[in-house]
Amino acid sequence: MNEKIGYSTHQLSPSSWNRFEECPRKYWLSKQKLPKKASMPASIGTIIHNSVEDLCNINLELINTNKEGWFNEISKDIFQKQWSKEKKTFLDTPRHSKWKDELYDKSFQGFMGAVNILLSKAGLQIFSTSQVSYNSWKTVQKIIIANEGTLVSECGRITGRLDLLISEIKEGKTIGWIVADLKTGKPPTLDLDKKVSRQLRLYRDLVELNNPNHPPIKVEGWYSNNQKVYVETGPSVINQAFEAWQKMSPSDSPFQATPNEKSCSFCEWKAWCPSWWIAINDGIFKPGKMFRDEVVKLIRFDKESAVALFERLTPDGDKGKLQNSDHRFGAFLKDKSLEKLVEISKNKPDTELYLGSIRFDGKTAYLGDWSEIIEWNPLQNSKI
Numbered sequence: 001m002n003e004k005i006g007y008s009t010h011q012l013s014p015s016s017w018n019r020f021e022e023c024p025r026k027y028w029l030s031k032q033k034l035p036k037k038a039s040m041p042a043s044i045g046t047i048i049h050n051s052v053e054d055l056c057n058i059n060l061e062l063i064n065t066n067k068e069g070w071f072n073e074i075s076k077d078i079f080q081k082q083w084s085k086e087k088k089t090f091l092d093t094p095r096h097s098k099w100k101d102e103l104y105d106k107s108f109q110g111f112m113g114a115v116n117i118l119l120s121k122a123g124l125q126i127f128s129t130s131q132v133s134y135n136s137w138k139t140v141q142k143i144i145i146a147n148e149g150t151l152v153s154e155c156g157r158i159t160g161r162l163d164l165l166i167s168e169i170k171e172g173k174t175i176g177w178i179v180a181d182l183k184t185g186k187p188p189t190l191d192l193d194k195k196v197s198r199q200l201r202l203y204r205d206l207v208e209l210n211n212p213n214h215p216p217i218k219v220e221g222w223y224s225n226n227q228k229v230y231v232e233t234g235p236s237v238i239n240q241a242f243e244a245w246q247k248m249s250p251s252d253s254p255f256q257a258t259p260n261e262k263s264c265s266f267c268e269w270k271a272w273c274p275s276w277w278i279a280i281n282d283g284i285f286k287p288g289k290m291f292r293d294e295v296v297k298l299i300r301f302d303k304e305s306a307v308a309l310f311e312r313l314t315p316d317g318d319k320g321k322l323q324n325s326d327h328r329f330g331a332f333l334k335d336k337s338l339e340k341l342v343e344i345s346k347n348k349p350d351t352e353l354y355l356g357s358i359r360f361d362g363k364t365a366y367l368g369d370w371s372e373i374i375e376w377n378p379l380q381n382s383k384i
């Protein structure tokens with residue numbers, strides 16, 4: 001376990017571990033340098049995390065903290081910059097849906113939710129961020145030991161992103177450390193999700209492993225949406241992580257696919273994986289009702305009226321080959337989906353296509369900014 005290895009070999013992070021457990025093929029595909037997909041929830045998470053980091057790092061000596069409302073002003077300014085930066089990254093990502101400016105206010109509230117948790121952890125009784133003074137934010141900055149750092153085991157195999165490591169304060173005294181992971185998604189109704197619990201424990205284990213003389217350490221999930229703190233006290237997971245790391249060694253051949261409704265519905269690698277389509281055609285799980293994915297070929301396309309006729313292609317064997325069927329359906333297209341089909345119909349009209357997130361209203365299908373049209377390209381060998 002202490003043998004040093006180069007970081008060029010694979011590493012296990014909480015998210016890659018989860019992906020591997022959901023479906024080993026999903027993990028394998030995520031390592032194949034396929035076109036990335038941006039998502040709005042992930043982008044909002046990045047904006048809130050980066051805004052908290054920037055706010056924690058502000059140099060108070062360079063700010064006029066006597067000015068009324070200075071803290072809210074700087075918070076808004078930081079958030080606006082992070083929002084614009086992330087919006088550009090999102091729109092530059094090859095696969096992206098529509099950017100939702102309407103989520104700005106709700107996301108800013110999430111950022112302020114995280115700030116309120118930080119204020120309370122510093123032992124401050126502040127009911128509105130307009131009351132934050134030079135001294136109060138200085139007190140917050142003093143309890144921060146590390147902010148947005150990378151945690152890596154000594155051997156380099158296990159890694160994770162640490163949001164915050166802070167001093168635990170009780171009656172003005174430091175009594176230990178808190179490893180805090182900021183969560184911007186939906187808070188749990190009761191207990192933490194198993195994967196989140198394991199992720200938090202892994203962060204805690206890594207901090208302990210890298211700091212042999214550490215004081216008592218707590219690990220907490222901070223949910224910005226409801227400003228609630230969930231304390232995780234479960235046992236160490238570090239040995240399980242090293243065991244999983246062994247199984248995740250890079251391979252030229254695809255890892256086993258374990259298709260099921262939960263893992264496949266949000267999998268972003270469907271255009272490169274035949275297994276979900278085989279599973280649906282074999283009746284192992286049902287396709288979505290309102291939103292559905294299909295594998296098709298284009299039969300007819302009228303660019304002017306933005307209407308297409310597709311034929312469903314069904315699996316032929318288990319390697320991604322397809323065969324014709326007598327199932328045809330028409331679809332209305334707009335925005336990005338329409339642009340994509342115009343391009344395909346011009347350059348590769350006979351190509352097999354994966355259609356992601358088709359919206360069905362009765363028998364009528366719609367493809368728009370929320371959908372994806374990608375060439376069907378099941379991967380049978382690593383190309384990297």
Ligand code: SF4
Binds near residue numbers: 022026258268269270
């Ligand atoms: S589509 Fe389903 S079976 Fe295929 S990689 Fe994704 S999760 Fe696994």
